[in-house]
Amino acid sequence: MIAQAATKAEKRLSGLFVRLVVVAAVATGLMLSACTSKDPEAAAPLALVDKTVDSHSYARPQEARVSHVDLDLTADFQAKMLKGTATLTLITEANAKQVILDTRALDIESVTDAAGTPLKFTLGKGNAMMGKPLTIELPQGAQKIVVHYQTTKDGTALQWLSPEQTAGKKLPFLFSQGEEIHTRTWIPTQDSPAIRQTYAARIVVPKDLMAVMSADRLTPEGERVAGHANQRAYRFEMKEPIAPYLIAIAIGDLGFKSEGSRTGVYAEKATLAAASAEFTDMQAMLEAAEKLYGPYKWGRYDVLVLPPSFPFGGMENPTLTFATPTVLAGDKSLVSLIAHEMAHSWSGNLVTNATWEDFWLNEGFTVYFEGRIMEEVYGKDRADMLRVLGWQDLQGTMKDLTENGNPDFTRLHPDLRGINPDDYFSDVPYEKGAAFLRMLEAHFGRKKLDAYLKGYFQRFAFKSMTTEAFLVDLRTHLLKNDDDLEKSLKINAWLYDKGMPDNVVVPTSAALNEVSAQVLAFIEGASAKELKVDNYSSPQWQYMLTHMPETLTDAQLADLDATFKFSQSHNSEILFAWLQLAIKHRYQPAMAPLHDFLTEQGRRKYVVPLYKSLMAQPGWGVDMAKKIYAEARPGYHDVTRGSVDDIVK
Incomplete structure (x- = not known):
C-alpha cells in the first residue's frame, strides 16, 4: 500500500496537527500524573506527546490505560501455545465505563475483576494488520482486570522451534518478537509504544528448559511447581515502564556465561562457548556508552543468542538483547550489532518513539550512538568504515524506494495510517536519522551535541517521544529558538521532506578509499x-x-x-x-x-x-x-x- 502524502510542508504539518486530539484526561490530571516529567523543561514536549493518537492501536488511553501487566503463563510445547492469565492494572477516569485492549490471534476465554467476578467483554471487528479490539466493561472504580487466554497458531510474535531447528538438536525452543505491533498476538494489552507499562511474570516451562525475559530474573534457577514434577517456574520483574513491544520471552536449552560485572551471554548450550568468545568486549562498550550519554539505567546488560531463524540482527529488549547467531564470525568483526543494541538502552528503551511514524527517533539516534561507541572502543578508522557502508546502503534504499517502491518512505516521518509499520522497515529511519545527527554535529561540534543528547535522555527518561515534541525540545535546548538558524540547517526538510537535504555531511574513510584502488587494479587485469x-x-x-x-x-x-x-x-x-x-x-x-x-x-x-x-x-x-x-x-x-x-x- 502506498501512502498518499501532501506535497507541501505546510499541508503535511497541518495534517499532523489534525491527528492530535485534545485529550479530556489532561484536564482531569490523568495524563499529567502518568506521563509528565518532573523536569519543567520537559513539560511542553510531553504535553504534546500526550495529545498524540497512535493509529496502530485501538486503545483509548485518555479513558483507561494499562500501567502494569502481570503474566502467569504455561508454555505447552506440544500444542505450541502459551496459556494462562494477564492481570492488568489500569489508570482510569473517574467515570470510565470500559477499557479497550489490542489483540490479534488470541483465544480469549474469560475476563474477571481482581476478585474473580466475571466482566462483560466483546471482540470487535478488526483487520489482519491490527487484529480485533477487546472491549471490557468496567465496574465503577475498577483498577484491575484479569484476562484468561491462550495464544494460537496464527500469532506472529511467537516462533516455536522443533529440536531439529535448534543448534543443540535435542530440545525445542520458543522466542518472541514484539516489534512493531506483534505483542498483541501473545499478550492482551494496549499495544502502543506511547502506553508504557511495567510488568511481572511467572512462566512455567518443562523442567529441562530455561525461561528468560526482558526483565530482572528473580528466580535464575527456577522453582518447583507443586504437583508437576516435570515443570519449573521462572519469575521476572520489570520495575521501569517500557513500551509493550519490549516485553520479550525466550525458552530453551540455555546456558549463561558472565562477561563482566554487569554483562553476560545467554545461548543454547551448544553455542555458548562461541557466543561468549565473540562478545568479550561488552563491558568496555557499556562503559564507553555511559561515558558519552550518562548512566545505564537498566541494571544488567545481557545478550541472548537465538537460533538462526530470528528475523533481525538484534532486538533491544531491556536487560536482554536478542541477537542473531549470524554475528558469530569468530573474530569479533560483526560486534557493531551489539554496540547498536546496547545504544538502544538510551535511544529506544529509555526514550521511545511514541508512534511508529516516529521510528527514526529510535533508530537514527541509535545508529549515531553506535558509531560513537565503536569509535571509543575500536578506533575512528573502523567507525568511519561502518558509517560509509551505512551511507552506501542508504543510497541504494533511497533509489529503490523512489524508482520502484514508495517515495513517501524516504521521509523520516512518513504517514503510516492504514499501513503496517513493518512495511516501513528500511535503511531510511536508521541511516537518514543518523545523517541528521551528524549534520548537527558538523554545525555545533561534538561537545555541544553530546551535551544536548545527554540532556535529552535525562529529560525524557522512561518517556515516549514524537517528532513534533522532539522538534520543540531541539529548538529550546540546541537551536536556542533561532529561526534563521533552523532554516539554514533545513531542519523541517530533514524531518518531513522526501529524499536527502543538500546539507548532508557525506561520511568518508581513507581505509575504504584504498580499497577502491585495489578494485581498480583487479578490473585492469x-x-x-x-x-x-x-x-x-x-x-x-x-x-x-x-x-x-x-x-x-x-x-x-x-x-x-x-x-x-x-x-x-x-x-x-x-x-x-x-x-x-x-x-x-x-x-x-x-x-x-x-x-x-x-x-x-x-x-x-x-x-x-x-x-x-x-x-x-x-x-x-x-x-x-x-x-x-x-x-x-x-x-x-x-x-x-x-x-x-x-x-x-
Missing part, C-alpha cells in the same frame, strides 16, 4: 593474489565486493573465490555481499553456498535482498528462488515469511 589486501577488516571486504563492476567474467569470479574463499566465509556480511555479486553475474559455483545460506538462517536483512536478486534473474533465478523458498519457508519466522511471500510469488 591484476590477479586476486596480486592485490594488496593484507589484514583487511570485514568492512573493507564488504566494500570491495559491493564495488566490483557488472562486467566481471566467470574466470575473475573464480579467481576471487579461490584466493579469498568468499563462498566459505564464516562472516555473514562478507558471504552475503559475495552471494549478491554471484547472483548478479549468474556465477553457478556459488549457488550451492547460496542455497545453504538461505536455508540455514532467516535474518531478513540477508534473506529479502537475496530472494529479490534471484527473482530479478528470469528463468534460472526465479526457479531457484521458488525451489529454495519452498524448502526454507517453514523454518523462517513469520516476520520474514511475510516479507518473502510478497517477493517469491
Whole structure:
C-alpha cells in the first residue's frame, strides 16, 4: 500500500496537527500524573506527546490505560501455545465505563475483576494488520482486570522451534518478537509504544528448559511447581515502564556465561562457548556508552543468542538483547550489532518513539550512538568504515524506494495510517536519522551535541517521544529558538521532506578509499593474489565486493573465490555481499553456498535482498528462488515469511 502524502510542508504539518486530539484526561490530571516529567523543561514536549493518537492501536488511553501487566503463563510445547492469565492494572477516569485492549490471534476465554467476578467483554471487528479490539466493561472504580487466554497458531510474535531447528538438536525452543505491533498476538494489552507499562511474570516451562525475559530474573534457577514434577517456574520483574513491544520471552536449552560485572551471554548450550568468545568486549562498550550519554539505567546488560531463524540482527529488549547467531564470525568483526543494541538502552528503551511514524527517533539516534561507541572502543578508522557502508546502503534504499517502491518512505516521518509499520522497515529511519545527527554535529561540534543528547535522555527518561515534541525540545535546548538558524540547517526538510537535504555531511574513510584502488587494479587485469589486501577488516571486504563492476567474467569470479574463499566465509556480511555479486553475474559455483545460506538462517536483512536478486534473474533465478523458498519457508519466522511471500510469488 502506498501512502498518499501532501506535497507541501505546510499541508503535511497541518495534517499532523489534525491527528492530535485534545485529550479530556489532561484536564482531569490523568495524563499529567502518568506521563509528565518532573523536569519543567520537559513539560511542553510531553504535553504534546500526550495529545498524540497512535493509529496502530485501538486503545483509548485518555479513558483507561494499562500501567502494569502481570503474566502467569504455561508454555505447552506440544500444542505450541502459551496459556494462562494477564492481570492488568489500569489508570482510569473517574467515570470510565470500559477499557479497550489490542489483540490479534488470541483465544480469549474469560475476563474477571481482581476478585474473580466475571466482566462483560466483546471482540470487535478488526483487520489482519491490527487484529480485533477487546472491549471490557468496567465496574465503577475498577483498577484491575484479569484476562484468561491462550495464544494460537496464527500469532506472529511467537516462533516455536522443533529440536531439529535448534543448534543443540535435542530440545525445542520458543522466542518472541514484539516489534512493531506483534505483542498483541501473545499478550492482551494496549499495544502502543506511547502506553508504557511495567510488568511481572511467572512462566512455567518443562523442567529441562530455561525461561528468560526482558526483565530482572528473580528466580535464575527456577522453582518447583507443586504437583508437576516435570515443570519449573521462572519469575521476572520489570520495575521501569517500557513500551509493550519490549516485553520479550525466550525458552530453551540455555546456558549463561558472565562477561563482566554487569554483562553476560545467554545461548543454547551448544553455542555458548562461541557466543561468549565473540562478545568479550561488552563491558568496555557499556562503559564507553555511559561515558558519552550518562548512566545505564537498566541494571544488567545481557545478550541472548537465538537460533538462526530470528528475523533481525538484534532486538533491544531491556536487560536482554536478542541477537542473531549470524554475528558469530569468530573474530569479533560483526560486534557493531551489539554496540547498536546496547545504544538502544538510551535511544529506544529509555526514550521511545511514541508512534511508529516516529521510528527514526529510535533508530537514527541509535545508529549515531553506535558509531560513537565503536569509535571509543575500536578506533575512528573502523567507525568511519561502518558509517560509509551505512551511507552506501542508504543510497541504494533511497533509489529503490523512489524508482520502484514508495517515495513517501524516504521521509523520516512518513504517514503510516492504514499501513503496517513493518512495511516501513528500511535503511531510511536508521541511516537518514543518523545523517541528521551528524549534520548537527558538523554545525555545533561534538561537545555541544553530546551535551544536548545527554540532556535529552535525562529529560525524557522512561518517556515516549514524537517528532513534533522532539522538534520543540531541539529548538529550546540546541537551536536556542533561532529561526534563521533552523532554516539554514533545513531542519523541517530533514524531518518531513522526501529524499536527502543538500546539507548532508557525506561520511568518508581513507581505509575504504584504498580499497577502491585495489578494485581498480583487479578490473585492469591484476590477479586476486596480486592485490594488496593484507589484514583487511570485514568492512573493507564488504566494500570491495559491493564495488566490483557488472562486467566481471566467470574466470575473475573464480579467481576471487579461490584466493579469498568468499563462498566459505564464516562472516555473514562478507558471504552475503559475495552471494549478491554471484547472483548478479549468474556465477553457478556459488549457488550451492547460496542455497545453504538461505536455508540455514532467516535474518531478513540477508534473506529479502537475496530472494529479490534471484527473482530479478528470469528463468534460472526465479526457479531457484521458488525451489529454495519452498524448502526454507517453514523454518523462517513469520516476520520474514511475510516479507518473502510478497517477493517469491
